[in-house]
Amino acid sequence: MSIVTEKRLKDRSGSVCEISGSDENLVVYLVEPKTEDIPENCILITKSLKEQIENKELMNPNDWRGLSDSMWNENLPVQIVSWRMLARLKNYDLLDMMYLDEEALEWAKATGEDEDEEGKIVHKDSNGNILQDGDSVVLIKDLDVKGANFTAKRGAPVHNIKLVWDNAEQIEGRVEGQHIVILTQYVKKTK
Template identity: 85%
Template sequence: MTITEKKLHERSGSICEISGSTDNLVVYTVAPKTTESLENSILISKNLLDQINNPETTNANDWRGLSESMWSEHLPVQIVSWRMLARLKNHDLLDMMYLDEEALEWAKATGEADDDEGKIIHKDCNGNILQDGDSVVLIKDLDVKGANFTAKRGAPVHNIKLVWDNAEQIEGRVEGQHIVILTQYVKKTK
């Protein structure tokens, strides 16, 4: 158990900070933050975390605790609550929440609140959501059209850019070349 995980268990009383469940608890660092800490992370049940990472599996009944967690004194708990209320389109509770400008920017960082029904979501080969600035690795050798090289399997691609009109494409640098890569051939790295 990491120091942060131990402190999160102390902070929450070893319960999910969203649902109050005691089963299968894991540490979740709230995107786009990447450093596991009390200021960036929450203790959450694995079931809820799986739903955060895979929006199509969201079960509204599992999120009944949002009406309490939205009032948490801990900002990362508030951020996750806001995002899930936005995803579930629970505008009654969402309208009651207050986040200062910086916190609201953090909450909106994943685009959960965008009401674009046709919003393009980029996902890697495992279904993980990709965002601008993420790092990925190639999962197979790719012949690069228009250049005379093959991008090798396992090659890292840092600071990717999403192609906003095509959910199957990202841009990045491989061997110093700026290329377009199909998302089905990349895996997101931590």
């Protein structure tokens, strides 16, 4: 990395990591797939975080607590790295708050990582149909709703469901005006 780029990044960041805020062991990280060593393509980051970006096996989620601040950084390469790491950590709450225009989102998604389905949470109804946010389903069984003192009846429609991102067996929706969590094994997707 050029000394000029490193100096400009230190000036931009106040000589601290643009993700964690640490001032120790700082290195320049070129945000792939960009190849030009200029500040518009790079961030200043700790050596440890750079190693975790480059090697998933070294990931320590506690080291990435600064993402909730860095995602709002005014510099696009910092936003790109923040988006990528939030996606890798499956922090959908923060990811949902981020806005990247179409071109920036394309850069963020160009991680060079395999986009395989391994480890991805997939919600399926009782027949094995894949569920998405906004789908409509019907209950295939009477369900006693804990804490609400009513029974959601078989055949009751549930429109505009929300997926529970960290649990493939749960969705959220409204039944009889009540917002409830429903197990996917008790629903059938409607066309």
